[in-house]
Amino acid sequence: MTGHMKKERYTKSDFLSLISDSANKFKLLNKNSFIKIIGHIDCDGISSTSIIVKALEREDFRFSVMNVKQLDKNILDEILKDDFDVLFFLDLGSENIKDIEKKTNKTVFILDHHRFESSETKITVVNPTIFDLEYREISSSGVCYLFAKCLNEGNKDLAHLALAGAMGDMQEKNGFIGLNSLILKDAEEILDVNIGPRFFGMQTRPINKVLEYCTDPFIPNVTGSSEGAIKFLDDLGINARESNGNFKKLIELDEEDIKKITSGIIINRLNEENPEDIFGNHYILKEEENGTPLKDLKEFATLLNAVGRFGKTSLGISLCLKNEEAKKESMEVLSSYKSEIVEMLTWFNENKDSFMSNGKIIINAKDNIKDTMIGTLASIITKSKLYEDGTVIFAMAHKENDEIKISARVSGNSDFDLRSALKDVVLKIGDYPCGGHKSACGASIPKDKEEEFIKAISEINTILQ
Ligand SMILES: [Mn+2]
Structure with missing residues (x-):
């Protein structure tokens, strides 16, 4: 059993006041303080780190950044060896409060959403699990975003990063809920929300591959079958191929052809429980170019996970902060990541009966x-x-x-x-x-x-x- 000090009843406003109290503590810091940021390496960790990096830049603080897979005693010792005045732990740290407190007297902020056993501490812990919020209501990136917004309204332009982190942690399911949906309102100027088939890779993959790898929705005879996906598309009699015979990307098809694909899928799914349950939200970044993994927030979240897995978290942060060079480099990482996933799924399929x-x-x-x-x-x-x-x-x-x-x-x-x-x-x-x-x-x-x-x-x- 976990023994944290749960409030009788969670209220969103309790959590929001914890965030603003913590931001107020931050505002009291000496502007000469040197800040060390430690973030997790996954999409949520990278988005969290990017939000805080941008916010600290805007407050004119000096800082350094490090992303780690996990926080254990050895890594903590390494971190504490360096010179700094303030520590930020992002998307990790809650489970290490006792160790952190034992080992340092410096000012520490933990912005996280992992469950932990809370007790009295001097450390500033901003974690929604104290309030028993539902998992899908907010991610660490969301926490960092709301914290940053308390420091400066101008940080509203980072709202999409908070949602990318939430996506990466699978908090989007036919929409966002709770605080995430409030953050979505802040992102209105940055994002268009479109309803469309719940496909992954509409921006970047050829349509036959999108369908072959589509597990949600599941498409009988197509999901997992490369020949099945090709036959399905050819049988629809649509204009899905380029002049060289390769398949186009979904965003390159016209609306009529996309409709034929979606109705074809629904017909294929007639024996499933909810055949027509194939649509979902797409969060499209207005200012990004079409056809890149940065255009669709879900693909962006996957890209951030990919760079993290390959140990290139600083590339991920540059992407979040819109560095053009980083975009090119990240494409290469994404294609290695995709081939690793394909290899992994092949291994899984070959062994799944055991x-x-x-x-x-x-x-x-x-x-x-x-x-x-x-x-x-x-x-x-x-x-x-x-x-x-x-x-x-x-x-x-x-x-x-x-x-x-x-x-x-x-x-x-x-x-x-x-x-x-x-x-x-x-x-x-x-x-x-x-x-x-x-x-x-x-x-x-x-x-x-x-x-x-x-x-x-x-x-x-x-x-x-
Ligand atoms: Mn997370």
Whole structure:
């Protein structure tokens, strides 16, 4: 059980006043303070970092930036060796409050949304889980954005970055809710919201590939089949090919042809539960060029995740801050990322019959998938309708050292608290790092605990009482 000081009832305004109180504390800092920013490496971490970087620039502070995969005692020691007056932890840090407090007397701000056990602390912790907000209501980027807006209204031009972070953390589902939807209002001048087929890659991928890789919505005979996708398009009799025979991108098709594709998909899905459930929101950045991954916020979020996975977080920050050179370099990263995902999904498909164990999906990829990609695999599977709602998925991969990275997810809508279940299992086998959110969490254990861990997770009772 978690023992934080939950308010009787969450109110959005309580959280908003915590944010403005914290911003007011920040405003009291000496302008000569040197600030060190530590951010997580995923899309939400990169967006958070970019928002705070821009905000500090605007306040004329000096600062340095570092993004890390996780915060453990060794990394913390490294960080604290440097010279600084103020520390910012973004999209991480909540779970390390006690260690941070033990090791430093400097001023610390934690802007985060990971669950933690709170207790009295001098550290300024801005975390929506204190107020029991729903997971999808706000991400760390959202927290950073609202904080930045308290410092300066001008930071409203960063609202889309807050939403990119929320996207990256999968908080958008047929729209945004809670504080995210308030942030969307702030982004009105930057974004157009269009309703269209819920396809990924409309800006950047040929249409046959968009359909082949489309798991949500699932398209019978097309999803996962390269021949099926081509046949589907050719049978529609539309003008989907370039003169050289290659398929066009979706944004290059005219409206009539897109309509034929969507109705063709609905017809193919007639045996599914909601055949017509194939539409969703697209958040289109007004000032970006068509046909780039920066145009559609969802593709932008994927791009930020990609640069993070490849250890190029500073490239991600440059992208967020609209550096033109960064755009070119990021295209290369994106294409390597896509081929890694394709390789990973091929491995998954070839082995998927062996993963079911006692009602749970346990994917032990060992050295077949990089530890930095295993969370992405777990997320893709969770979103693909392959398994029933509430199915628990554990994905494991070996790290370069003697550890195993574990990513755990609950598919679809479920109230199951996987984070605390995982925590119980990990505690049983030793004192190893474990954390995250209720339905998406992770851990790291030594390799020699592999069997013990698999045995323990297969025994977890995932049925809600
Ligand atoms: Mn996050």
